[in-house]
Amino acid sequence: MTDARVTGAARYSEDLDLEGQLYARLVRSPVPHARVLSVDASLVPPRCVVLVPDDVRGLARYGVQIEDETVLALDRVRYVGDVVAAVAAETPREAEEAAALVQVVYEEVPAVLDVVDAVAPDAPLVHDEIALASGGAAYFGMRPQPGTNVCHRFQLHHGDVKAAWGQADVVVEETYRTPAAQHAAMEPHACVARWDGERLEVFTGTQTPFNLREELGRIFGLSADRVRVVVPLMGGSFGIKTFLRTEAIAAALARKAGRPVKLVLPRAEEWQTLNRHAAVVTMKLGALADGTLLALETTCLADTGAYADCGPGVAQKMGFAAPGPYRIPNVRVDARCVYTNLPPAGAFRGYGQMQSAWARERAVDLLAERLGLDPLDLRLRNLLRDGDTYCTGETMHDVHFAECLEAAAAAIGWREGRRGKGLSVILKGMQTPSRASIRIERDEDAGYTLRCATTEMGQGARRAITLLAAEQLEVDPDCVRFPSPDTDVVPYDTRTTSSRSTYMMACALEAAVQALREDGTMGEGEAIEQGGLDPDTGQGIASTHWHQGAAGAEVRVDEETGKVEVVRLHCAVYAGRVVNRPGAELQNEGSMIMGLGTALFEEVVAAEGQVTNANLSDYPVPSFADLPGRLTHELIEREGAEVHGLGETALPPVPAAIGNAVASLGIPVTELPLTPERVLAAAARAVEAPA
Amino acid sequence: MTLELRVNGADHQVEARADESLLTVLRRELGLASVRETCGIGVCGACTVLVDALPMSGCLLLAPLAEGREIRTVESLGGEDPVQRAFAERHAFQCGYCTPAMVLAAKRLLEENPSPTEEEVRLGLAGNLCRCGSYVKIVEAVLLAAGKEREWTS
Numbered sequence: 001m002t003d004a005r006v007t008g009a010a011r012y013s014e015d016l017d018l019e020g021q022l023y024a025r026l027v028r029s030p031v032p033h034a035r036v037l038s039v040d041a042s043l044v045p046p047r048c049v050v051l052v053p054d055d056v057r058g059l060a061r062y063g064v065q066i067e068d069e070t071v072l073a074l075d076r077v078r079y080v081g082d083v084v085a086a087v088a089a090e091t092p093r094e095a096e097e098a099a100a101l102v103q104v105v106y107e108e109v110p111a112v113l114d115v116v117d118a119v120a121p122d123a124p125l126v127h128d129e130i131a132l133a134s135g136g137a138a139y140f141g142m143r144p145q146p147g148t149n150v151c152h153r154f155q156l157h158h159g160d161v162k163a164a165w166g167q168a169d170v171v172v173e174e175t176y177r178t179p180a181a182q183h184a185a186m187e188p189h190a191c192v193a194r195w196d197g198e199r200l201e202v203f204t205g206t207q208t209p210f211n212l213r214e215e216l217g218r219i220f221g222l223s224a225d226r227v228r229v230v231v232p233l234m235g236g237s238f239g240i241k242t243f244l245r246t247e248a249i250a251a252a253l254a255r256k257a258g259r260p261v262k263l264v265l266p267r268a269e270e271w272q273t274l275n276r277h278a279a280v281v282t283m284k285l286g287a288l289a290d291g292t293l294l295a296l297e298t299t300c301l302a303d304t305g306a307y308a309d310c311g312p313g314v315a316q317k318m319g320f321a322a323p324g325p326y327r328i329p330n331v332r333v334d335a336r337c338v339y340t341n342l343p344p345a346g347a348f349r350g351y352g353q354m355q356s357a358w359a360r361e362r363a364v365d366l367l368a369e370r371l372g373l374d375p376l377d378l379r380l381r382n383l384l385r386d387g388d389t390y391c392t393g394e395t396m397h398d399v400h401f402a403e404c405l406e407a408a409a410a411a412i413g414w415r416e417g418r419r420g421k422g423l424s425v426i427l428k429g430m431q432t433p434s435r436a437s438i439r440i441e442r443d444e445d446a447g448y449t450l451r452c453a454t455t456e457m458g459q460g461a462r463r464a465i466t467l468l469a470a471e472q473l474e475v476d477p478d479c480v481r482f483p484s485p486d487t488d489v490v491p492y493d494t495r496t497t498s499s500r501s502t503y504m505m506a507c508a509l510e511a512a513v514q515a516l517r518e519d520g521t522m523g524e525g526e527a528i529e530q531g532g533l534d535p536d537t538g539q540g541i542a543s544t545h546w547h548q549g550a551a552g553a554e555v556r557v558d559e560e561t562g563k564v565e566v567v568r569l570h571c572a573v574y575a576g577r578v579v580n581r582p583g584a585e586l587q588n589e590g591s592m593i594m595g596l597g598t599a600l601f602e603e604v605v606a607a608e609g610q611v612t613n614a615n616l617s618d619y620p621v622p623s624f625a626d627l628p629g630r631l632t633h634e635l636i637e638r639e640g641a642e643v644h645g646l647g648e649t650a651l652p653p654v655p656a657a658i659g660n661a662v663a664s665l666g667i668p669v670t671e672l673p674l675t676p677e678r679v680l681a682a683a684a685r686a687v688e689a690p691a
Numbered sequence: 692m693t694l695e696l697r698v699n700g701a702d703h704q705v706e707a708r709a710d711e712s713l714l715t716v717l718r719r720e721l722g723l724a725s726v727r728e729t730c731g732i733g734v735c736g737a738c739t740v741l742v743d744a745l746p747m748s749g750c751l752l753l754a755p756l757a758e759g760r761e762i763r764t765v766e767s768l769g770g771e772d773p774v775q776r777a778f779a780e781r782h783a784f785q786c787g788y789c790t791p792a793m794v795l796a797a798k799r800l801l802e803e804n805p806s807p808t809e810e811e812v813r814l815g816l817a818g819n820l821c822r823c824g825s826y827v828k829i830v831e832a833v834l835l836a837a838g839k840e841r842e843w844t845s
Binding site for chain 1: 768
């Protein structure tokens with residue numbers, strides 16, 4: 001039978017309708033920072049249900065790492081788009097019209113709209129207090145800086161950076177910027193909530209069903225068995241459908257209405273819901289004349305917007321991956337997650353590692369230029385090898401950085417001439433610590449059913465897990481059923497993020513198959529990865545499992561217009577063992593194309609805190625017409641290796657490879673995206689002050 | 692108002708407001724969930740339907756203007772259409788949200804140009820976005836459907 005995605009039979013959260021449901025619409029703040037003086041819903045027709053701040057004052061605060069959110073903004077709004085009220089009505093149109101009738105009076109207070117301004121000593125505070133989350137997702141020590149906008153600070157100390165600068169023959173330092181970006185999943189956020197007495201059921205596209213169950217339970221004061229989360233196929237996510245987004249509002253409206261409530265976000269509101277962290281990263285590198293790296297010092301400012309979400313985790317990963325896959329004896333990292341009065345930022349494919357890779361890999365090329373060395377040779381001289389110790393103190397195993405980088409270099413003909421070409425290489429951590437479990441049930445028809453919380457957003461994890469299960473059960477994949485996750489039925493899993501699911505579930509599956517063989521009808525298996533970093537020293541286990549990748553790019557730049565054309569793009573990624581080849585290829589291709597958009601044009605633009613390009617015309621995402629002349633990639637495998645997650649690895653190296661290719665033409669770009677304006681400005685700066 | 696729409700070969704009488712889009716009406720009144728709203732402004736192509744065999748954005752076309760015209764959605768293809776089979780064989784999708792529209796756009800492209808080059812496929816489908824970035828395999832699938840399998844394997 002042809003795949004349901006091709007016949008049109010696939011159903012997403014947006015397609016789900018429950019008997020008697022109402023349609024919700026949100027009322028959002030038009031100002032970036034204000035006291036809410038009043039919310040008046042008296043003009044709304046009485047047949048509509050309105051949720052106002054007084055309805056939710058008694059509900060608990062939430063937040064996956066910092067408890068800084070309430071179901072509606074109470075007394076104070078912190079960004080343009082903060083939700084102050086919500087309406088449910090019989091039709092979407094009636095809800096839209098009713099929402100426009102809610103009158104809110106604001107008294108504006110000073111806003112902070114830039115991450116550098118936000119860490120200045122006299123910056124307006126976005127939150128007066130920073131309360132840490134108590135739930136399971138706060139898996140590392142939080143270090144909020146009281147009285148500032150910094151909700152988490154991560155530091156890493158390795159060796160003695162200060163002493164090292166004196167020993168270095170060459171030192172380079174530069175500041176690199178990356179903007180906020182929008183995931184722009186084709187399907188918007190969509191959920192339906194209903195109450196069955198004191199039991200809440202939510203049908204929603206989410207990568208994090210168990211985190212969502214926990215947060216909804218905390219908000220409404222319900223034990224875990226009174227919250228059910230069911231996750232249909234998602235029409236893309238890339239991080240935007242993680243943790244609690246709109247589900248609590250739908251649930252609160254449904255409880256007040258006594259009827260199910262469906263909430264589908266209008267496209268423009270996606271930009272007001274979650275974006276990628278804008279970042280400002282300074283990178284200082286020191287080396288001996290022969291290219292041996294001596295020291296790296298970096299500060300990373302991650303703009304998490306008005307609410308932290310998982311921003312502390314993003315900033316921490318941006319920080320611990322900033323030194324990159326190199327042997328560097330002296331390292332100092334200072335990464336901060338910073339509040340501003342902008343829309344919240346959270347998980348985005350690459351999870352902070354694109355931002356720091358952009359800075360580091362551009363700085364490595366700058367260093368090579370100052371040293372008069374080939375950037376490929378400089379990298380190869382310093383890349384981590386099997387058994388080396390990373391700056392976190394952990395030992396690196398199954399290391400393939402040099403193989404990835406040399407493959408990328410060969411694909412673009414690096415040794416035949418470097419002009420217009422660029423390389424980059426990255427390491428990317430996987431969620432650590434984490435826990436995965438899976439249950440296999442033998443069905444009466446001799447088939448098997450997998451009970452597993454791994455969600456499907458197009459990444460193909462469920463197909464890969466099905467194939468792995470079939471392989472271990474020694475049956476045809478068609479005999480293996482894999483229903484959508486339902487927290488009432490599936491065993492616990494941390495979440496479907498950080499390219500962890502295929503790897504973790506592969507480990508859990510082995511135990512489950514073993515248990516099934518012993519039991520005959522049912523078997524459950526669990527995989528646990530221990531680790532984590534000390535947030536003050538950066539020492540420990542950052543990742544039990546490192547993703548490794550490299551990119552090579554060749555560009556042409558129109559000197560008159562500043563337009564960058566990518567004529568060749570290649571990524572090489574270490575895959576360990578490929579489970580589902582077409583799926584693996586799609587992950588690489590999709591990551592590279594998203595990286596291309598990041599490199600060339602994707603940027604959330606705001607004026608006075610208001611996003612000014614919140615539509616897919618003014619915020620373009622890559623189309624067929626934007627593809628490089630040649631886009632190729634490879635999956636590097638090793639006999640006997642374990643499975644490696646592939647969902648993100650080919651994204652973070654792409655912008656830096658393209659940036660380095662542009663820089664090789666004498667245009668030292670430091671800020672993404674590489675719009676014609678920025679390219680022309682960088683070229684003009686280089687003429688005024690040659691490197 | 693009551694509209695008389697001819698969709699996938701059958702005549703339907705549906706209730707709609709005069710200012711509602713064909714996309715809204717097809718989904719709500721006829722349950723055709725393969726027609727999907729992403730951008731709402733006619734740039735992403737996810738709501739593509741064939742109107743008198745021409746691909747159009749269902750989000751921009753007012754439903755009353757579709758009266759008397761032959762409307763087709765991917766549901767009418769049945770799953771064994773050569774383009775659908777090529778998409779399935781080449782794994783030319785990830786989340787699948789844009790796929791029905793992509794299939795319709797590809798069908799029309801092949802009607803106009805039964806033997807397109809890779810470049811012509813890229814150009815012909817440039818009005819349909821796939822955020823998952825399945826473009827490489829979509830081009831392969833369209834060339835496969837056109838019987839030009841060998842051109843992309845080089």
